[in-house]
Amino acid sequence: MTVHHGKSSATQETTLRLDDGEIRVHQDGPREAPALLLIHGTGVSARSWEPILPLLTGSHRVLRIDLLGCGRSARPDGASYAVPDQARRAGEALDRLGVEHAVVVGHSSGGVVATSLTEQRPGLVTAVVLVNTGPDMAAYVAKEPGIRVASWAELTDDQVRQAISNGFRPGYEIPQAFVDQFRDVDFGVFAATSQAIRAYLDERSLPDRLAPLGKPLLALFGEEDSRWRPSSANDYRAVPGATIAMLPATGHSPLIEDPPGTAAPLLAFTANHRGR
Template sequence: MTVSDGKPRVEDETTESSMLSLDDGDIHVCQDGPRDAPALLLIHGSASSARSWDRLVPLLTGSHRVIRIDLLGHGRSAKPAGPSYAIPDQGRRVGAALDRLGVECAIVAGHSSGGAVATALAEQRPDLVTALVLINTGPGMDAFIAPESAAIAPSQWPPTDEQLRRFASTGFSRAGYRIPPELLDEVRIMTYHTLTATMQGTRDYLEQRALPDRLAVLGKPLLVIFGEDDRRWRSSSAADYRVVPGAEVELLPGLGHSPILEGPGRTARSLLAFTAIHAVRAD
């Protein structure tokens, strides 16, 4: 639930939900797991929210303080028309949120464009980011697979259920995959401006400089997980990340753009094997 007084409240038996008031809008965060365990931050992709990690979180809380954030414009966070939705600005807000939570270092995992935000955060705050995990994050725009369906026009907003299903369908390995209705709702509650501005922000960031080039100079441990049947980004492009010294790249056969939903167990095994080596416990 959202919180008006800035104090956290228990959302269910395990999740603590709170709203952080930042300079350009309120940011919603969720926390699970022991507070003295190593911090693991999960950043969702475009047109999504912290709820996209719901199936993965229970598999991670045995060894981590799992923090999820709704980026500005998404989920329960504010959706103002004025602020910038550029990737570096989203990264700055994530860093400010972690400061407010008292997190001094964290492994940061991003799904899809959330991986770009994770990269921007590491560029801005290398002291804060211990290691990075990118899940189906395209390394550059040349790896993007253009959608066959027409884009949703402003006059069609808010979209119908059928338009939403078509829009989200390429996020999974096969046509007919039952997309969780709560994730369709997350698209519906966005404004047309926040949807288009955040997607354009990702495109601009990747066109300015490819992620492998950005990451190669940071010296951070990197794990890249890619569903091999991704219908949004060429999975073969995951090899581009091998220019990053020591990078680990793992392809998951039979999974598409959203392995965190389609194969949470397989995704968690890869993620936990990596974090077991690089996690730092809170004092």
């Protein structure tokens, strides 16, 4: 295990050498506080949580992982990007760091990985928070931008913003930091991850998977999501005791578009369902 300190002295970056690749983990907040694991969506990294991070670290030990193939984690040849494998790695990372219980939060396809982790490790996951995670592929409404991989590096920042615009509410000015994350996308990993997410959702919907597990669930959904039909959030009512919260004036990425409005229901939920 190699430890690096990031730009902020409060952030500890750790590289964990797992059997099938190195995973980068970022830790913030008091180490003795309840654990909160944040899992990013397709095409980005743990950096996508940075806008909301300061609102969470006062009450939680916040762990953000770069899934294999993303951010500063390894991109090994022949790696599996199947959802259960990504979830397994997340669980192994928590084991290595001595985390016995955690509330797991996933944004977009990160919520699919969070669900798989809950299936595999119900003793580890205290509660689940899904942020703009579609319940099944029938809820997916996005139109693909149709950009050729070969031309990606030649796009201007504004062209990149246009290509990823459905990840945000209409008219939202996408931050440069998010544009930079997308410029670093490995399109092989992106394609494999997208196929893996689709396969997992086609096999069984997330509400069907979560319902028998008995875990507290919070489903947050931006009311102006252009990737997943916002009304599909109601499908999570099939999970006993689930809480559904619609976030006004936000699109697919409320953690970036409106950090305070997203943090408020998340923290209210975690106050009752703490990891350790």
